[in-house]
Amino acid sequence: MTTMTAREKAIQESFSLRMDEAELLNCMQCGFCLPSCPTYLETGFDESQSPRGRIALMKAVHDGLIAPDDDVERSLNLCLGCRACEPVCPAGVKYGYLLEEARDIFNNHNEHSAPVKAVRKTVFEGLFPHQNRMEHAVTLLGIYQRSGLQNATRKLGFMKLFPESMQAMERILPAVPKKSEMKNRSSSFTALTEKTATVAFFSGCLMDTMFLNTNNATIKLLQKAGCDIVIPEGQNCCGALHGHSGEKDGAKELAKRNIDAFEKSDADYIITNAGGCGAFLIDYDHLLKDDPDYAERAKAFTAKIKDITQILFELDFHERVKLKIESQTITYQDSCHLRNVMNTHIAPRVLMNAIEGADFREMENADSCCGSAGIYNIVESDMSMQILDHKMEKAKATNAHTIVTANPGCLLQMKLGIEREGLSNKVRAVHIVDLLLEAAEHH
Template sequence: MTTVKEQEIIQQKFKEKMDEDELLNCMRCGFCLPSCPTYIESGFQESHSPRGRIALMKAVVDGLIEPDEDVERSLNLCLGCRACEPVCPSGVKYGHLLEQARDIINQNKKHSMPVKWTRKMVFEGLFPHQERMRHAVNLLGLYQRSGLQHTVRKIGFMKLFPDHLASMEKVLPRVPSMKEMKNRPKHLNAEGTPKAKAAFFTGCLMDTMFLETNNATLKLLQMAGCELVIPDNQACCGALHGHSGEKDRAKQMAKKNIEAFEQTGADYIITNAGGCGAFLIDYDHLLIEEPDWHSRAVSFKSKLKDISQILADLKFTENRSLKLPSQVVTYQDSCHLRNVMGTASAPRMLLQAIEGIVFKEMEGADRCCGSAGIYNIVESEMSMQILDHKMEKVHDTAAAVIVTANPGCLLQMKLGIEREGLSQKIKAVHIADLLLEAAGS
C-alpha cells in the first residue's frame, strides 16, 4: 500500500513525465472497448478498459484523483496486449502510456522486502545475464532428467500448488543440457545461393528452454538463403523490465543490443518471439530522450523482422515443398506480433502453403490468450478466465494443432490443452518447428 507521501510524489511525477499530448489524443470514442480482454472479462468495467485507464492517468495528472491502490490495480490488471492500438482512430500509443505510468509508480513506491528482493533478483541478477539464465534453466533440466519430476508427481506434491501452476509444470518443454545451450554457433552459411545476410536475436528463454525452436528458426533461415550471424554479446530484449516498471534497466539492455547488432552489418535482424520483437521495435521510443541513441534505434528498428515475415519476403514456400499428414491446423496470434509489429498475414500464408493440412481460422484468434509474460502467474484468475474462453474457440475449429509465434503463447495454449484434458488429441507448436517438420528436415 502506498503512503500519502508516496502518492504525492507519484502524482508529481505523473505531471512531469506522462505524455499529456498522448493522453489528450484519446477521444473517449470507445472503439477500443470490444478489443480489450480485461474490459470484457471484468463484466464491462470502464476502469478495466484502455479508455478508462487513460482517463485514470489523466485524472492523476490533473490532480483530480490520487494514484491510490485502485489506480495501480487497474493498470496492473492490463495485459498490455495493445489490441486497442490498431483500432484506435486517433492512433493513441496506449502501450507507451501504460509503461510510463507503471514505471513512475514502481520507482516511487516502497516495496515490501520480499517483493524488493524478488524484483532485484529477477531484473538485475537473472535476465540481464544469459549465463545465469542458462544455469537457472539447467536446474529445471536436472529436475526433469534426474527422476525428481516423476517422484514429485507420484507423491502428489504438486497438489499443494494452485491448479494452473500444477498444470503449467506438466507442459514445460524438455530442457536441453548445458552443453547444448552453450553450443551456439556465431556464423552459419546459407544453403544454396545467398539472398540476404541476417542477424538472429536469440532471446533469453528462447535460447535456453526453447532452444530447439531457435535451432529450427536458424535452419529455416539457412534454407531460405540467409547467411546468418548470431552475436554472442547480445542481451535480453528488456521487455519484462519495460512492462514491469524497470525502464532504466530496459534502456541499458536496448543500448547493448543496438551496439551488438550494428557490428554485424546484417541486412535484417530476425526474431522468432512476438513479445521480444514488439519491444525491440519500440527501442526508438524507449530511447527518444537520447538523440544519438534514438537515431541508432531507428536504424535498428528498420531491419527488424519476424521469422514468418522474412520467410514470406524471401518466397520460402515458392522454392520449397512443404508437406504434412492430413490434419486441421489453427493459428493463435501473438498479440505483440500482430498489434505492434503488424505481422498477421505472413504466418497464415506460410501455414496455408503446407500440403496436407486444412487451415481453420479461429474466431478471436487476434484476442490475447492470457499469457502476457508473467501475467498468467501474477494475475492467474483473470488469465485462466481468458484462457478458458480461448479454448472454447479452439474446440470450434476441431483443430489437432494450435500454432503460435511466441513462447508465452505456446505455453499458455499447452496449459489450456492440459486443463481441458485434451493432451492426447491436440498439440500446440511454434510455427518454426511446424515449418521445419513440413520441410522434411
C-alpha cells in the same frame, strides 16, 4: 478530492512531469477500443478496465483531479498490455507507451515488501540480464526433468501443495536442452541455397535456453531460405519483461547493450522468432528517444527488425520449398504483440496455408489475447485463466489437432489450456517455426 498522502503527491507530480500530455489528449473517448479489450469484456464491461478508462484515470492523475491510489494502480496492473486497442484506435493513440510510463512511475514510488523486493531484484537484475545465469537456471530445470526427480515429485504428490495453475504449468514445461547444447552452437551459418540476404538473429534469453530447439529450427529455415546468418555475441534479454513491469531503466540498459552488439553485424535484417521480444525491440526508438548517444542508433536498429514469418514470406520460402505434413487440421493463435505492434499477421497465415496436408481453419477471435502476457499468468492467475478458458472454447470449435502460435509465452499458455481441457492426447500446441521445419523436412 481528498487530501493526498506524501507518496500519492509524489506520484502525481511524476505523472505531471513525465506523462505525454499530448498522447493523453489524443484519446477522444470514442470507445472503438472497447470490443478489443480483454479485461473490459471479462470484467463485464467495467470502464475502469478499458483502454479509454485507464487513459482517463491517467489524465485525471496527471491533472491532479484524483489521487493515484490503489484503485488506479490496480486498474493499470490488471491490463494485459496486449495493445489490441492500438490498431483499432482512429486517433492512433500509443496506449502501450502510456501504460509503461505510468507503471514505471508507480513502481518508482512503491515500497515493496522484503520478499517482493528480493524476487524483483533476483529476476530483473540477477537473472534475465545475464544469459549465463539463464543457462544455469535452465540447466537445473533439465537436471530436475532428467534425473527422475520430476517423476518422484509427482508420485509423492508434492506439486499438490501449489495452486492448480502452477501444477499444470509444471506439467507442460518443455524438455529443456543440456548445457553443452546451449554452449556449443556456432555463431554463424551459411545459406543452403542461392544467397538472398544476410541476417542477424536475435536469439533471446528464454528462446535460447528453454526453447533452444525452436531457435535451431529458425536457423535451419533461414538457411533454406537462402540467408547467411550471424548470431551477434554480447546480445542479451530484449528488456520486455522489465519494460512491462515498471523497470524502465533496466530495459534501457539492455536495449543499449543489444544495439551495441547488433551494430557490428552490418546485417540486412535483424530476425526474431518471439512476438513479445520483436515488439519490444521494434520500440527501441521510442524507449531511447531522449538518449543523445542512442536515439539515432535505435532508429537504425528498429528499421531492420523483422519476424521470422515475415522474412520467410518476403523471400517466397513457401513457393521455393515444398511443405508437407501428415494430414491434420491446424489453427492459429496470434501473438498479440506480433500482430498489434509489428503488424505481422498475414505472413504466418500464408505460410501455413501453403503446407500440403494442413487444413487451416481460422479460430474465432484469434487476434484476442490468450492471457499469457509475459508473467501476467503468474501474477494475475485468476484473470489469466478466465481469458484462457474462453480462448480454448474458440480453439475447440475449430476441431484442430494442432494449435500454432509465434511466441513462447503464448505457446506455453496454449499448452496449459490443452492440459486444463484434458486434450493432451488429442491436441498439440507448436511454435510456427517448428511446424514449418517439420513440413520442410518431410520424408
